[in-house]
Amino acid sequence: MKQAIIDLAYLVSAILFIFGLKRLQSPATARHGNQLAALGMFVAVAATLFMQEILTPAQMLLGVVVGGGIGAIMARRVQMTGMPELVAAFNGFGGIASTLVAGAEIAHILAIGSGSLGAVTAVTIALSMLIGTVTFTGSFVAFGKLSERISGNPISFPGMRPMTLLLVVAVLGGTTWMVMGAPDFPAVADPVVIGAIVVAGAALLLGVLLVIPIGGADMPVVVALLNSYSGLAAAATGFVLDNTVLIVSGALVGASGLILTNIMCVAMNRSLLNVLIGGFGGDSGAKSASAGAGGDMGSVNSTTADDVAIMLAYASKVIFVPGYGMAVAQAQHAVRELADELEKKGVDVKFAVHPVAGRMPGHMNVLLAEANVSYDKLFEMDEINGEFDTTDVAVVIGANDVVNPAARHDKSSPIYGMPILNVDHAATSIVLKRSMRPGYAGIANELFYNSNNQMLFGDAKESIAKVVTEVKAL
């Protein structure tokens, strides 16, 4: 009876999760959807607390208060530009929780001294520990790269591939050990316990090795993939504990992360395998690119804030193209102010957001929403690409590779085939940039050398602020 009530409560929370995610399909209902999902979590936790025989309420309370406090502080303090690393960190916490739950299950069976561990359960414990731990260390390496605590460059060292292989072998070996030892567990504890430690230890290093070779430009893919892993880790834990709500929720999140991963890969025209093998993109860029940037591509037109202001104020249609540079310069508020001023003058203003702009999926949209840009002004690549032909001025703020026309025709370019925003189809394009340094992919941008393109050099926030002042004065 008791179990039936718990199971029904879990069913209710699974339904709430699904409806909550469904409401995320529109910005108008999304907030409510998130609240539904939170309610679902509350139902699951309440049912577990009230219905299971919880023997140690004091420790439970301690755990919830400490964890809840830390989570709330982190959620409140984070800047919107720092969202990718926060999500990476939360992913990591979810991952380690899965590993620990699987570990506690072993300790629990060991403690009661009876019961048994089937071969299948041994495999699910190993899986839960593997995915959970890889998610944990992988996420914190991603966190380090995103918050620039460690270099955004792809890192590799001699012997890395063999070492990765060795670790995979160790995981398989540890798992086999656990499966072999499972029938005699808990009477003979060592094979399972040591096997589990081997799996977790190897996974710890594996998570690091899987993320360090991946360059800064590919971080959106990695964050999405780790998101998926955190779901799979929860699902694996559900298999260990035979707990339906964990399996359902984990599967939902796993699917979500995979979909986002796929969208990111398609938007970069790269396969997931290609991203994971890594070595693509980083702060310093490729050597050939720096040669190209200064060399054989002709000269660039440089412009001033006054000229830009005049051009924008007398245009009938302007499209802004934000990129990660806008986030770095914290220019989103200035950009919104400029958009407002232009609209007052009767200019049709839109924003075009490339799927991989920023450091995580949808990053630019959150920053612009924070700056009070109405969400019906934000357009996805496919919606807006046809409109550049009828646009007077396209303003590129801190975006680079996603507007490089070389992706369309230059077969030798590393970004060849990547879908781009057709900024070069606008009558005039203006690129705000600090310098001629190439973007994350380390490739010179053909757009900059077009005759109808003008560069506005300097800090994006200051430049835009100057343009705003000029527009106001007109």
Add this chain to the structure above:
Amino acid sequence: MIENLIIFVLASFIGREVISKVPQTLHTPLMSGSNAVSGITIVGALVVAGMVGDPWAMWIGVAALIFATINVVGGFLVTDRMLQMFKKKEQ
């Protein structure tokens, strides 16, 4: 076990159906929100930490509980913070 596998596969399909319709604008809140949902491990942590008076199992469980709660509470709060910024302005 097979039952669980069936549930897992069917839930994955539901996830795919529901989530592939989420617009790009909401991908960041989708990630942080679904991330909070993956903190459902909190239920597992409660179960293992509360089951028996064994100190090892309990303290590992409490550690798991702390991490999972950070994930859940932080995830939902930050998602809410983001979503309340998504407004449509009347022209």
